[in-house]
Amino acid sequence: MQPETFVYMPSPLGPLAVAATDTCLTRVAFCPAAWTRQLPERDTPLLRKARQELEAYFAGTLYAFALPLDPAGTDFQRRVWRQLIRVPYGRTCSYRDIARAVGNPRACRAVGGANHVNPIAIVIPCHRVIAADGGWGGYGAGIQRKIFLLELEKAHRDNIR
Numbered sequence: 001m002q003p004e005t006f007v008y009m010p011s012p013l014g015p016l017a018v019a020a021t022d023t024c025l026t027r028v029a030f031c032p033a034a035w036t037r038q039l040p041e042r043d044t045p046l047l048r049k050a051r052q053e054l055e056a057y058f059a060g061t062l063y064a065f066a067l068p069l070d071p072a073g074t075d076f077q078r079r080v081w082r083q084l085i086r087v088p089y090g091r092t093c094s095y096r097d098i099a100r101a102v103g104n105p106r107a108c109r110a111v112g113g114a115n116h117v118n119p120i121a122i123v124i125p126c127h128r129v130i131a132a133d134g135g136w137g138g139y140g141a142g143i144q145r146k147i148f149l150l151e152l153e154k155a156h157r158d159n160i161r
Contacts, residue, residue, distance in 0.1 A: 005042040009051050012058055013145050016121075020046045024070035027119045028054070030141045054122065060156035063089040065123045072119060076102070080114035087128045090157025092150065094132040108132075116140045122149065 004019040004026055019027040025046065049067065056062035071081055079102045086101075087093050095108040095115075104110070115126035121141060127149040131137040139146035 005044055005047060007043055007047045007051060009054065011054065013141075013148060016054065018047055018050050018054070020044065020050065021070065022046070024068045025050050025120060025123065026070055026072065028121045028123055029119070030121065030145065050123075057122065058152070060152065060159070063156070063160050067123060069120055069123065071124060073114070073117065076104075076107075076110065077114040077117065079103075080111055081118060081120075081124045081126075084115075084118075084124050084126055084128065087125055089125075089160060090153040092128050092130045095129055095137065096132050098129060112138065125149075128153075 004021055006017055006019045008031070009016050009018060013030060015031050017027065017029045017031040018025070019029075022044070023046070028050070046067075053062055053065050053067060057065070071078065073081065080098060083098050083101045095111045096105070098111045099105050099107040102111070111129070115129055116138065117140070118124050118126045121127075127139060127146045129137060136143055136146060
């Protein structure tokens with residue numbers, strides 16, 4: 001595995017740690033502000049592109065990321081994450097919908113588990129998965145962040161052409 005480099009960036013939801021190898025984005029994580037002063041950063045062209053796309057996403061002008069991804073996970077988790085990328089901007093689906101799409105309709109809880117350990121938050125939009133009854137469901141980074149992301153997308157989804 002190639003070594004990762006990191007950059008930190010501000011966001012409306014608090015600092016983000018963004019990591020990549022030379023070829024693929026590997027992590028986007030919410031992090032305590034103290035981390036941004038403790039770990040060394042090394043900027044690369046891919047990390048600059050990731051920062052630009054995340055900034056555009058938060059500005060409501062980017063609706064689909066165009067970054068090469070390499071999330072670390074099991075085969076099942078990676079299938080779930082690939083399916084999450086297909087959920088359109090500003091839309092939601094249920095854990096059951098994702099379980100069906102990955103060929104295991106009874107794996108709703110496992111889909112929730114895969115969402116919980118998604119290493120590339122926002123870009124792999126696990127925030128778009130809600131409970132079958134329309135409830136928020138969970139979000140590893142906190143339900144308020146999930147609500148913020150869903151409301152952000154809802155506010156801008158009519159701009160998509």
